[in-house]
Amino acid sequence: MTPAFASTTTRPVVRVDRVSHHYGEGDSRNQVLFDASIEIGAGQLVVVTGPSGSGKTTLLSLIGALRSVQDGAIEVLDCNLTGLGRKELVAVRRNIGFIFQAHNLFDSLSAYENVKMAMQLGDCPPGEMRKRGMAILDRLGMADRADYKPRALSGGQRQRVAVARALVNRPRLVLADEPTAALDRDSSGAVVKLLKELTLKEACTIMMVTHDNRILELADRVVNIVDGRIISDVTLRDAVVICELLRGMELFSHLTPTEITRTAEKMRRRRFAKDETIIRQGEAGDEFFVISQGSVAVRRRAPDGSEQLLETLHAGAFFGERALMVDEPRNATCAATTDVEILILDKVNFRQALEQSPSFRDQIQSIYFQRQ
């Protein structure tokens, strides 16, 4: 069996399971969500669209622990929200970054102090706050405005401060409601760029209600809600699919979500038809393969010319690592025995992954030595 800790690392950041929600009671009872289910992994930028009043904001506020779950189950950052009391919901919120349509900054506080209000809830030691707060403001191009009051800032600058406030505690989940609605082109560009970077570099998960086309282009997934029902959930980016695949595999079960995301980012998906040869013995090897669907036969040709079937690999298994690790030509031929889908990592990135992730290296090595 997989050890418990391993399973937590690959659990989705957000899991919404058959959630329904209504406002009011009796005759005025108005259901706004019907049986909504969605799972979101680490490092995804998920855009939620839909007409106004469709329930998307309600879904966001439920995930953000701003409302109590009425029906169904919601798990956020490994915490089951169903049935939590007011105090516990408040504690969950501290791990989530919120960005609202309005900046909601205190006029009485400087930009930095508004950000510091968030840091006071996080784990940043007081002596480090100025440094960390200034760093995030700097990333948003607001370092020279840190001591300005919101009144002295433009609309775009205020929203950037609000974004800094939401991100300064490095939340693993950010919920944003039309964060660029009130922004001009340049400001919203800066905000969107930063959010996108977060998902890529820090495996931060972002769920955002927006109608901004520039964000839609960058989204990994687009979820469309109409009349309280999720009517489509489209994954746009290959890396997200790969990420989902890797997450289900034994080989990657010890990796942190960030490591999985990083690895997935560098992989390509490729399909091979039945009987197609994937690698050939004697050729130089510069790629690493993981089977996501189908099976692959591994054969070795003896010096006398006879061919021997070594093993058949199935989904979740990998091959091709030896040539990369020892810099030798391929020592076997692998061919598809069914239609297969393979995830490919090139040599440079494979080595980088080994260096960056000790758990990945251990995993590869232990399986590699078993094969010898």
Add this chain to the structure above:
Amino acid sequence: MILHRGIAALRVLNARGLRLSPVPLAWRNLLSDRRRLARSSAGIGFAALLMMVELGFRNGYIESMLLVMRRLDGDIMLVSSQKYQFERVAPFSRRQLYEASGVRGVASARPLYLERTASIWRNPQNGRHFAVLTFAFDPDQPVLLIPEVQAMLPELRQQDTILMDRRARSVLGDVAATTDGELSGKHIKVAGTFWLGPNFFNDGNIVMSDRNFFKLLGGSGRDRTDLPDVEVGVVKVQPGFAVAEVQRALRAAMPPNVAVLTKQQLIDQEASLHAKLSPVGPIFTAGALVGFAVGILISYQILFSELSDQLAQYATLKAMGYGNGYLVGVVLRQAAFYAFAGYLPAWALCIGLFRYISDIMVGPMQLTLALTAQTLLLTLAMCMFAALLALRRVITADPAEVF
């Protein structure tokens, strides 16, 4: 300008000293809009001023009734048990005062005479007549601790001679310049003046010897040949005796028609009478309460509108993970700051105002430490109570509504 510089200095202090401490949100909110701060402190300061003036009047009124009592040179006072107010004439027998001087531990028991209906002073300038309060004692046994009176005992012994209160109300005329006057239709000589002051019921005071008292005003004795009745017996305790001990002995020796009180008891009794039973004390207390109630309304209005303006911000704090406890703390702190911001200018204004009122009403209107503490606490209580009412606004703020 001074306020401006003060705020700037505080800002610098904040920026340096408080860098490591949490963001002082309540303080920042207070200072964020100076015009609003000025409006708010004016409103709250008005209520504080109202309370200070009303309670100042009340204290001044009571204190004016105690002026003479505080200057009685004795430890224990004997008064008729019929006497419910110091200036209401209710004499007791002189013989009983003699008995008192024989009680163990008593050093002296001296008489004070008092009159306030027959002593009619004629304004030397315009000839109009006014009732004044006359105190009399035996110049050989002085009982008043008024330096000018103590210095003029020889003058008091002369016939038809009086000392006049130069702090008397101006209606009595230019008292200090008067040497020959008229009291109850009789010619008198004003040998000098002393500094005491009128009170709510009397426009001024006159001091004279017991002999002149009986001659000019007929005294309070029913029979002139008999010993005159006494208004107050001023008792001094012999060194080495405890006042309480002598008081007990006197109580045992005196008949029930004579009350034996320490000086402080007499003062306390009089003060409490004016504070509670006379119509004047309660009126001012009610005035102060009105100020308190108005203050609650004003500060509630201020806090409520300020919280309403920042509702989205407070809801955002809740969404970020701040609990209600933090928000309650911010609002209460801000209310306390408002209390000080309103109180301090009102207090400063009162220093001048009290002096001005004191001159007009010729009374002891004093901004004492006790009054300062009392009204500051009332102002704080007022703002805190308003804050508790206004808190509902932030506690019910729903972070889900901000989305």
